[in-house]
Amino acid sequence: MTIKSIHGCIGCGECVQSCPCDVIRLDPSSGKAVIAYPEDCQICHLCRLYCPVDAIEMSPEKTLPVITPWG
Amino acid sequence: MSKSDRQDGPSRRQFLALGGAASGLAAMGLSAGWAENRPSVDAATVAGSEHETDVLVIGGGMAGLFAAVKAHDAGARVLLVSKGRLGASGQTPFAKGFFAYDAARESLSIDDFVARVSRSALGTNNESYTRQLAEHSLDRARELKAWGFFDQVLANRPFLKPITARDIPLMERVMITHLIKQEGRIAGAAGFRLDSAETVLFRARAVVLCTGAGGFKPNGFPVCDLTHDGSIMAYRIGAKITGKEWNDGHFTRADNPAACFDNWGDMFERIPGTTGIEVHHDLGVESNYVAYETGNPLPGGPPGSVGGRKTSGGPVTPQEFQRRAGGPGGPGEGGPGSGSRRDGPPPPPDDGRKPAGGAPDFAMNASQMGGASAGMSIHKSEGLVPMDARCNSTIPGLLAAGDALGSHMAGGIYTQIGSSLAGSAVQGAIAGEEAAGYAARSEQARITPARRDGILAEILAPLKREAGYGPAWVTQTLQGVMIPNFVLYIKKESLMRAALAYVEELRDHHAPMLRAADMHELRLAFETRNMILSAEMKLRASLKRTESRCSHYRTDHPETDDANWRAWINILQGADGQMVLEKQPFGSWPDQS
Ligand SMILES: Cc1cc2nc3c(=O)[nH]c(=O)nc-3n(C[C@H](O)[C@H](O)[C@H](O)COP(=O)(O)OP(=O)(O)OC[C@H]3O[C@@H](n4cnc5c(N)ncnc54)[C@H](O)[C@@H]3O)c2cc1C
Ligand code: SF4
Ligand code: SF4
Numbered sequence: 012m013t014i015k016s017i018h019g020c021i022g023c024g025e026c027v028q029s030c031p032c033d034v035i036r037l038d039p040s041s042g043k044a045v046i047a048y049p050e051d052c053q054i055c056h057l058c059r060l061y062c063p064v065d066a067i068e069m070s071p072e073k074t075l076p077v078i079t080p081w082g
Numbered sequence: 083m084s085k086s087d088r089q090d091g092p093s094r095r096q097f098l099a100l101g102g103a104a105s106g107l108a109a110m111g112l113s114a115g116w117a118e119n120r121p122s123v124d125a126a127t128v129a130g131s132e133h134e135t136d137v138l139v140i141g142g143g144m145a146g147l148f149a150a151v152k153a154h155d156a157g158a159r160v161l162l163v164s165k166g167r168l169g170a171s172g173q174t175p176f177a178k179g180f181f182a183y184d185a186a187r188e189s190l191s192i193d194d195f196v197a198r199v200s201r202s203a204l205g206t207n208n209e210s211y212t213r214q215l216a217e218h219s220l221d222r223a224r225e226l227k228a229w230g231f232f233d234q235v236l237a238n239r240p241f242l243k244p245i246t247a248r249d250i251p252l253m254e255r256v257m258i259t260h261l262i263k264q265e266g267r268i269a270g271a272a273g274f275r276l277d278s279a280e281t282v283l284f285r286a287r288a289v290v291l292c293t294g295a296g297g298f299k300p301n302g303f304p305v306c307d308l309t310h311d312g313s314i315m316a317y318r319i320g321a322k323i324t325g326k327e328w329n330d331g332h333f334t335r336a337d338n339p340a341a342c343f344d345n346w347g348d349m350f351e352r353i354p355g356t357t358g359i360e361v362h363h364d365l366g367v368e369s370n371y372v373a374y375e376t377g378n379p380l381p382g383g384p385p386g387s388v389g390g391r392k393t394s395g396g397p398v399t400p401q402e403f404q405r406r407a408g409g410p411g412g413p414g415e416g417g418p419g420s421g422s423r424r425d426g427p428p429p430p431p432d433d434g435r436k437p438a439g440g441a442p443d444f445a446m447n448a449s450q451m452g453g454a455s456a457g458m459s460i461h462k463s464e465g466l467v468p469m470d471a472r473c474n475s476t477i478p479g480l481l482a483a484g485d486a487l488g489s490h491m492a493g494g495i496y497t498q499i500g501s502s503l504a505g506s507a508v509q510g511a512i513a514g515e516e517a518a519g520y521a522a523r524s525e526q527a528r529i530t531p532a533r534r535d536g537i538l539a540e541i542l543a544p545l546k547r548e549a550g551y552g553p554a555w556v557t558q559t560l561q562g563v564m565i566p567n568f569v570l571y572i573k574k575e576s577l578m579r580a581a582l583a584y585v586e587e588l589r590d591h592h593a594p595m596l597r598a599a600d601m602h603e604l605r606l607a608f609e610t611r612n613m614i615l616s617a618e619m620k621l622r623a624s625l626k627r628t629e630s631r632c633s634h635y636r637t638d639h640p641e642t643d644d645a646n647w648r649a650w651i652n653i654l655q656g657a658d659g660q661m662v663l664e665k666q667p668f669g670s671w672p673d674q675s
Contacts, residue, residue, distance in 0.1 A: 013340075028167045028170070028254065028255070029167050029170040029236075029238070030166075031166045031167075031170065031171040031172070031175075031304070031306070031307035032306050032307050033166075033255075033276055033307075033602050033605065047602070048602055050554065051306065051602075051606075053299075053304050053305075053306040053307075053340070053342055054340055054341045054342050054343055054344070055175075055176070055304040055342050055343055055350065056343040056350060057170055057175060057236075057350075060235065060236060060350070060351065061170070061236060061238075069343070071338040071340075071341035071343075071344045072338055072340075072341070073301065073338075073340040075558075077301045077339055077340045078301065078558070078561045078562060078565050079301055079302070079334065079339045079453055079454075079565065080370060080373075080451070080452070080453030080456065080565055080566055080567035080571055081336075081373060081378035081379065081451065081453070081567055082378065
């Protein structure tokens with residue numbers, strides 16, 4: 012799941028700015044953060060660390076099957 | 083004909099006929115390969131903006147920060163543009179150890195330090211850049227300290243301090259896709275915004291590339307936003323690129339290998355600190371070799387289940403730098419366990435310096451091996467060829483610094499702990515000053531309307547395609563070809579030739595047909611194109627180096643060949659558009675011709 016869910020967002024946009032992979036966007040109608048491109052998440056937690064209200068929950072699993080040098 | 087054979091999707095027989103890594107992935111139903119494009123952005127109504135400056139700095143990591151600050155302080159008008167946020171993109175956010183050579187504390191002189199690095203690097207380092215690192219690192223550390231860098235976990239705010247104090251315009255979330263050369267020198271750059279449908283064109287007298295390194299969006303190392311964009315853009319306007327045959331051997335675990343944060347323990351949440359002299363020879367492909375010979379790590383396996391095994395042969399570590407088995411960072415241990423200490427945070431201080439985290443402990447809980455950062459070389463060994471020790475490239479007005487510059491500061495293997503972050507700071511500062519000087523004595527090269535229109539059309543092309551290949555699918559195909567251990571880690575000619583055939587196919591028949599439905603996918607399309615060219619460079623350079631040295635290991639040429647290979651490999655675009663490879667002897671600068 013990588014970045015898993017967002018609860019209690021206050022719409023500050025910090026996570027959108029701080030995600031190196033452009034995974035999160037602010038929803039234009041609600042003004043809250045949404046996980047727009049979960050498959051591009053690199054599980055670095057920068058969004059979570061920058062969030063002022065700790066709204067972001069993470070998981071260590073990728074949404075896509077993972078290719079490594081050994082399988 | 084059976085009912086199932088008449089369905090719309092590919093039949094089972096067609097699937098079987100496809101063959102190869104690509105179809106294996108497609109059959110898993112990951113993301114659409116060739117499909118109709120359904121853009122949410124109308125390419126016909128995309129806006130365009132133009133900007134003008136003396137020095138354009140591209141990249142918001144450690145190198146870009148110092149390039150912008152020092153170019154400004156040297157009197158230039160500066161604009162800083164970055165694909166991600168200042169201090170929160172590229173590799174800079176994750177590095178916690180900063181090497182600072184302090185003559186008052188070290189017992190080694192700078193001469194001795196340089197000599198020790200050169201012995202570890204088997205001659206692959208450029209001594210001018212190694213020396214420069216030591217000479218300037220303490221000054222950069224002091225500036226960072228004044229901005230609050232060593233008091234926080236997240237680099238954005240301390241990085242913003244000197245930028246806002248100087249009123250340097252900052253444009254974040256802008257992806258640069260093109261460098262522009264006119265009249266034989268740099269004229270500017272172009273790209274697009276991620277947050278609005280807008281192309282962006284910059285006119286500049288000098289450009290400093292601080293775009294970092296890159297990889298194949300690998301699993302287990304936080305570099306998925308970096309795809310060697312700077313090198314590839316520069317290559318396309320005639321710059322020389324070096325160091326593509328080296329390998330970064332950072333580790334990941336067999337359990338949830340893509341979980342970068344988890345794999346580094348709590349290191350990403352620690353505050354940074356400084357490190358003193360500690361020269362090693364590691365994080366090359368030693369563990370990949372052990373895994374190749376004896377088998378791969380198992381999820382949930384015992385700690386170091388690969389690295390702990392013994393093999394004969396394989397990559398050679400110079401005697402002086404071999405460590406006792408079981409000692410810190412012993413052979414095959416490396417990686418985001420003790421291995422990350424090469425390049426990770428410093429060990430707990432024993433000299434009264436500020437504590438900075440200490441080594442992450444994730445080696446302790448699962449089996450692991452190198453290969454987390456597939457597609458990346460040793461920091462500073464891969465990128466634009468410097469023409470001198472002032473970060474100038476072979477194109478007038480184009481400079482590069484940090485991980486974007488192939489300075490070979492550390493060499494083809496990791497040598498000094500914490501030198502990567504410090505090297506970006508040191509080189510960024512020098513490149514900024516140098517760029518300001520160049521801008522002051524040069525006119526802005528004119529960008530012709532035809533050139534501008536051609537570039538903007540190229541940028542928007544993937545949005546305009548009615549159908550095309552999905553960038554995610556092409557990337558997965560490339561990963562399937564390039565990431566396996568037996569291609570770029572443990573190398574031999576036959577496999578590299580096979581991979582090259584795949585990569586050429588992607589280059590010629592997929593890259594030109596990538597589609598994009600929105601600005602996010604447009605970014606992926608250009609990143610994919612850049613990764614394909616980088617893969618080609620890595621294969622060609624690895625084929626050319628018919629020996630083994632540092633992090634480049636070939637089973638068909640396992641020995642180091644000093645008679646023929648005390649040389650770096652540079653790549654440039656030939657007149658016919660093909661890659662041309664040349665040797666540049668260690669210790670020399672490139673030919674000006
Ligand atoms: C997990 C981890 C731990 C590390 N630990 C250490 C350590 O403890 N000590 C150490 O010395 N080194 C460490 N390193 C290495 C160190 O982080 C890097 O060598 C250094 O930060 C590179 O800085 P840079 O400014 O050259 O590039 P980066 O920090 O990678 O910055 C590149 C910048 O360029 C931007 N960019 C890229 N492409 C484009 C484009 N097309 N258009 C616009 N902008 C673009 C990016 O958004 C980013 O802002 C570590 C690296 C990682 C990943
Ligand atoms: S974990 Fe990293 S890549 Fe994933 S959404 Fe957060 S910031 Fe982006
Ligand atoms: S950082 Fe937190 S509060 Fe701010 S937009 Fe993101 S999820 Fe919402």
